[in-house]
Amino acid sequence: MATEKVRLAAEKATLLATLYGRALDARSPRPILDDRLAAATVARIDHDFRQTGMDRRNAGSVALRARFLDDWAREFLSRHAEATVLHLGCGLDTRVYRLAPPPGVDWYDVDYPDVIDLRRRLYPEEHRSIGTSVTDLGWLDQVPADKPVLVVAEGLFYYLDPPGGRALVRAIVDRFPGGQFVFDAVSPFGLRLQAINKPLKKAEATMRWGIDGPDDLLSISPKLRLVTALSAFDLPGYGRLSASHRISAGIAKVVPRLARAAVFYRLEF
Template sequence: MAPEKVRLTAEKATLLATLYGRALDARSPRPILDDRLAAATVERIDHDFSDTGMDQRMAGSVAIRARFLDGWAREFLARHAEATVLHLGCGLDTRAHRLDPPPSIDWYDVDYPDVIDLRRRLYPEEHRTIGTSVTDLGWLDQVPAGKPVLVIAEGLFYYLDPAEGRALVRAIVDRFPSGQFVFDALSPFGLRLQKLNKPVRKAEATMHWGMDGPADLLSISPKLRLVTAMSAFDLPGYGSLSASHRISVGLAKVVPGFRRMAAFYRLEF
């Protein structure tokens, strides 16, 4: 089978960095996420992954974040024998393969059409896919609305226009009977610091939506309730990373602006 040639730009190109990060973690002596499908997928893509800006040091953080959101997703699916999952901005994430949901779970991977076309070539046996910009809300008509919904949005919301992002969240809340959003976010200060993020800089991606804490999110809809808000620097697992990485995380924890610049949220309705 010939390698897949990939030509992605801007925010789409960042999916190659995160895929490579999970692959580097899987190849390490003590993997955190152990995403072996990610490692195998990298081998099938014709791309110079060293040019993504991702390295072994950053790969540990990628794996920790993915593992954490996997845990929240598992908790929701354990409580809902029948549910719909909307994996928004899925990129080349192998989350459905990692979680292996039962047939009673309707799983939708949603991303731009060219990204979904690539997914279909790389993961031919996967769940339902929808090729669209997530903010073109007509795609929601393809998803039956009768079940509780889990919305997973890792590495997505900060790339959206704020008004369009809020409209997306509101449309999902209004469409489904109940559900939960699990996602990561950056504060306005965190957004400004992304010019120092090498994979983002390499992709020439632009971020737009900075979330200034839970109140900013809850104002989207009166139906939303906060379940968890956690600094990204408080996620479990950083103790297993390099000494320099542990020192960086420790410093970020004690400086308020840095501590709040990246967070993980769980909202329900």
């Protein structure tokens, strides 16, 4: 089988680390996500994944994050057989294949043009994809606005500049009749911790948008309502992660600023 050479930089390069993390999890004796397509895809890419900074110790947290957002997405789609999904900053995530949405769901993978081109070479294109920066809002004109929308943004929002990120959220809220956003975010304190994030340093990427709690998000539009805000340290299954992750979770229970450093949000409108 032919392999694909991949040369990506900055935040685009982080998609290789997350893909590798899901692959390592799938190869483990007790996988959390069991994303076998991710493992097969890594085998098709000509790249030294050891240089991504991702290892087996951190792979579990990547898989747990993906599984949690998958569960929120499934919950929404179980209640909306007719819906639009905007998978923003999709990278090489196999979420559409993991969820296998029903025929009434219009799924759009959205990422930079070179990332979408790479996806098309690696995956069967059974749904729609749009090659663009998510903050160039003209791409929304390609998406009909006649159904409830689910916006999934895993590992994305903190790479956006704050005005661009807020404008993106506002544009989606104003365009669609209703829906949900499910995503992970970091706080301003979380931005300061990026100096110890090995995959981030390896990719020479920079996180820019620190969200200072739910009120920071709700101020984007009066239509937004908070459904859930959950610390990353409180995710179901966190106890299955490495000893260092479990120690961090213990510290977070007594240090609120650390507990709020990484949060999973579910908003509706």
